[in-house]
Amino acid sequence: MPPPAPSRLLSDVPVTAKICGLTTLETLDAALSGGASHVGFVFFPASPRHLTLETATGLAGRVPTHVQRVGVFVDPEDALVEAAVKAGRLDAIQLHKTPPARVAAIRATFGRDVWAAVAVKTGADLAQAAHYAGTATRLLYDAKTPETAELPGGMGLRFDWRLLEGFRHPLPWALSGGLDAGNVTEAVRRTSATLVDVSSGVESAPGVKDKGRVLAFLKAVQSL
């Protein structure tokens, strides 16, 4: 079956979606049948969505070539990235809490697209974006989690989307942080994002994806 046509918002630019933190075949299939452009596999042991390499291999083998596989890491060692790229057949490497020089090194070593997460709470945080120009291939604006939080993302927190209004992005980018089927339309209208990324907002509990919520999110994106 051909992939569903991406949705279009006012500007005629297609809006696509990444469903992140998938851990089961059933919910991966929901993301694929619902038209996700990207699927995310988390390689961070503190996360409730952390995958073993064996599970990643099983999931990755199911993903058709028109859908991008994205591995999510937190300032990882090369050995973990290498094993995960192989097991998860990763097209892209998403890096949280990773300094620009390290992002550049990972991109050079692995030859994959590299997404750098920019943690946003205030307008001043957006200054980080420029530091990744020439190192990452894409920025991911995500909500900053508290210093004491176990996870730098994947907590369902959102930031003030108005901060991105009129912002000059130095790279292609995606929007994440607290998105769900009920708020993604407003988020895209405010920010003009053309790629949105969700994890908690399509779960029934931390780490437990819900097929119905996955499909509802993708439907909302396709209705834009």
Ligand SMILES: O=C(O)c1ccccc1N[C@@H]1O[C@H](COP(=O)(O)O)[C@@H](O)[C@H]1O
């Ligand atoms: O999902 C995780 O467990 C995770 C762990 C470590 C870093 C990032 C993680 N998730 C990413 O966080 C954003 C936002 O997620 P949410 O929708 O607010 O729950 C998303 O890009 C995930 O890829």
